[in-house]
Amino acid sequence: MLAMTSSMMVPVIDVQNNNFKELWPAMLLAIKTSSFIALDTELSGLGTRKALLAESIEDRYKAICHAARTRSVLSLGIACYKKLENKADDTYLVQVYNLTLLCTEEYIIEPQSVQFLVQHGFDFNKQYAQGIPYYKGNDKGGDVHGQNMRTLFVELLRARKPLVLHNGLIDMVFLYQCFYAHLPERLGTFTADLSEMFPAGIFDTKYATEYELRFAASYLEYAYKKCKLENCKLVEVGGSGPHLFLEFCSYSGNMRSYIDYRPCSDGSSQEGPLDICLRFSAYGWCPNGSSCPMSHNTDLILQQDEKVKADKRRKRKQKRKQKAAQEVGSHEEDCVPSGKKPCLEEGSAVLDVGVSDAVTAPGAEGEPMNDQPQGEEEPSNVERTPTLADEGNCGNGVHKPQAASADGTPDDPPPAAKVGAEGKKAEGGTHRAGFDAFMTGYIFSFACTLKGRPDESSSDARLPECQNKLYLSGKSVPLHIVKSTFSKSSKAHTHKMEMVWGKN
Numbered sequence: 001m002l003a004m005t006s007s008m009m010v011p012v013i014d015v016q017n018n019n020f021k022e023l024w025p026a027m028l029l030a031i032k033t034s035s036f037i038a039l040d041t042e043l044s045g046l047g048t049r050k051a052l053l054a055e056s057i058e059d060r061y062k063a064i065c066h067a068a069r070t071r072s073v074l075s076l077g078i079a080c081y082k083k084l085e086n087k088a089d090d091t092y093l094v095q096v097y098n099l100t101l102l103c104t105e106e107y108i109i110e111p112q113s114v115q116f117l118v119q120h121g122f123d124f125n126k127q128y129a130q131g132i133p134y135y136k137g138n139d140k141g142g143d144v145h146g147q148n149m150r151t152l153f154v155e156l157l158r159a160r161k162p163l164v165l166h167n168g169l170i171d172m173v174f175l176y177q178c179f180y181a182h183l184p185e186r187l188g189t190f191t192a193d194l195s196e197m198f199p200a201g202i203f204d205t206k207y208a209t210e211y212e213l214r215f216a217a218s219y220l221e222y223a224y225k226k227c228k229l230e231n232c233k234l235v236e237v238g239g240s241g242p243h244l245f246l247e248f249c250s251y252s253g254n255m256r257s258y259i260d261y262r263p264c265s266d267g268s269s270q271e272g273p274l275d276i277c278l279r280f281s282a283y284g285w286c287p288n289g290s291s292c293p294m295s296h297n298t299d300l301i302l303q304q305d306e307k308v309k310a311d312k313r314r315k316r317k318q319k320r321k322q323k324a325a326q327e328v329g330s331h332e333e334d335c336v337p338s339g340k341k342p343c344l345e346e347g348s349a350v351l352d353v354g355v356s357d358a359v360t361a362p363g364a365e366g367e368p369m370n371d372q373p374q375g376e377e378e379p380s381n382v383e384r385t386p387t388l389a390d391e392g393n394c395g396n397g398v399h400k401p402q403a404a405s406a407d408g409t410p411d412d413p414p415p416a417a418k419v420g421a422e423g424k425k426a427e428g429g430t431h432r433a434g435f436d437a438f439m440t441g442y443i444f445s446f447a448c449t450l451k452g453r454p455d456e457s458s459s460d461a462r463l464p465e466c467q468n469k470l471y472l473s474g475k476s477v478p479l480h481i482v483k484s485t486f487s488k489s490s491k492a493h494t495h496k497m498e499m500v501w502g503k504n
């Protein structure tokens with residue numbers, strides 16, 4: 001069987017004001033027939049990072065609310081994953097939309113965000129000329145039945161599908177404020193509202209990457225490529241468990257002209273520095289940005305991780321043999337859970353200081369990841385995924401760098417700091433939100449495939465351990481999306497729900 005990695009092209013459908021209505025039926029169909037929906041946003045800014053990382057989660061929520069009221073969503077990526085029946089493997093049909101948006105009210109746009117977006121190919125001319133207009137806060141009557149962003153959001157709720165995001169708290173707050181209603185004052189009310197809005201559950205792939213997949217790093221691009229690599233290995237070994245496969249529609253007619261094909265990987269040869277930037281390898285960003293002399297190439301980082309892992313395994317094996325020769329009964333391998341804690345926050349905090357020193361991530365001697373449990377002479381590294389025999393080289397070649405996630409979330413880099421070494425040869429096109437949503441969906445489906453139980457109904461993707469848990473930077477516990485006994489739903493939300501479920 002051929003792995004799809006090496007030649008996969010992802011069609012991203014470009015939605016803007018002049019084709020929004022034309023594409024409406026297709027988008028709705030994709031949403032309604034999907035098994036789950038992954039979203040991603042590009043924002044005009046986030047405000048002070050410090051506030052976003054406040055110790056108190058209630059304070060964090062307030063800070064994000066403030067950002068959502070004063071900033072705007074510039075584009076929205078929607079990736080609809082539909083699981084196909086009657087296939088031996090887990091196969092999904094994937095449709096990816098990238099919506100260019102234009103908030104019609106005044107909003108703040110942060111200079112670093114502009115700089116970052118432009119460097120990554122965001123087209124502001126197109127946004128102002130062709131952005132799909134929307135206003136924030138509560139409904140303003142009249143337009144609740146038209147084809148607009150608010151109605152699209154309502155359709156998303158009506159579909160009752162699992163919703164998947166990467167580091168999703170900020171996205172959720174912005175989506176609520178921009179396309180749904182005024183944000184409630186209290187976090188408890190917000191989570192109560194969300195639990196009713198998305199009864200099939202909200203899933204955060206950053207949380208899943210940290211706590212279920214347990215990769216060495218959890219930023220979007222790394223997690224995506226690591227999933228792809230692991231899936232590839234599974235495919236190569238064949239046999240036992242299910243693998244993940246994706247299919248895309250072949251579009252015809254007018255649709256064709258709206259599509260941008262994003263190569264997932266093209267096997268092109270390595271350019272740029274070969275020494276990995278430790279900070280970038282751990283956090284997915286580095287304060288030196290494009291002027292960093294070290295490599296920010298995720299493919300290279302991943303390759304080296306794999307090598308380090310293999311070397312360690314080899315060494316450990318030798319050591320174990322020696323030990324076993326001395327004393328009988330060597331202990332089991334690899335039961336140690338990853339010692340990695342989300343230490344991204346420290347990284348983010350550094351941003352405020354505007355560091356320019358070439359600080360190395362805590363990982364010791366040239367080791368890219370800082371995930372060792374302290375005091376262990378033989379770190380068992382992060383090896384939770386089925387690591388198989390030799391380094392499969394399927395899709396493991398050097399891929400073209402993809403720009404890092406621009407979800408602007410605090411532990412992913414802030415926009416200004418995020419421009420990687422590859423920023424100069426930036427990705428063309430303005431479909432980052434769409435592609436990021438695609439990557440998010442990929443991580444989720446891979447995790448479902450990996451963790452899925454064969455006896456389960458195959459019609460939907462499930463990751464019960466991660467349901468309704470949003471990742472919180474610097475916290476070991478996630479934010480639970482629940483309606484607690486003490487929290488009420490907001491008035492605006494209750495009103496909207498009546499409309500969503502057609503009681504009007």
Ligand SMILES: [Zn+2]
Nearest residue numbers: 277280286292
């Ligand atoms: Zn760097």
